Amino acid sequence: SQSFLRCKEISNIYLMGFRNYETLPSYQKGLNVCLLPYLINKYTLNVYPSKVHQYLAGGKPVVSTDLPEMRPLEDIIHISNSYEEFLRLCDESLHLTSPDIVEKRIAVAKENSIETRAKIKIEIGRASCRERV
Numbered sequence: 001s002q003s004f005l006r007c008k009e010i011s012n013i014y015l016m017g018f019r020n021y022e023t024l025p026s027y028q029k030g031l032n033v034c035l036l037p038y039l040i041n042k043y044t045l046n047v048y049p050s051k052v053h054q055y056l057a058g059g060k061p062v063v064s065t066d067l068p069e070m071r072p073l074e075d076i077i078h079i080s081n082s083y084e085e086f087l088r089l090c091d092e093s094l095h096l097t098s099p100d101i102v103e104k105r106i107a108v109a110k111e112n113s114i115e116t117r118a119k120i121k122i123e124i125g126r127a128s129c130r131e132r133v
Contacts, residue, residue: 036064057109059102061093
């Protein structure tokens with residue numbers, strides 16, 4: 001697309017191609033702010049970008065467009081309603097690096113790990129089965 005081609009021309013954007021999943025955390029260490037810059041449309045109104053928990057697990061600040069599924073995390077991530085606000089929140093996030101904030105992000109990621117979410121779903125399933133009996 002045209003946007004992708006324009007990105008190739010920007011000096012501080014690096015298109016690195018395919019990387020093995022296991023190596024991704026090492027790349028995240030070099031980021032200052034992690035972004036979820038989704039366009040809001042019929043599809044994204046129902047998307048849940050699970051990568052938000054990977055970002056938080058690294059203790060990084062996150063700025064997202066206003067995805068409905070991200071709203072429950074609004075006390076730990078920044079949610080933007082406009083282009084200008086997205087840029088402002090990115091700038092503000094650069095300074096949110098205190099150990100307390102980083103620990104809170106990591107704690108939220110642990111609460112939402114695949115293992116934790118699976119246990120909750122199993123418990124819901126068990127409770128549902130008990131109700132039927």
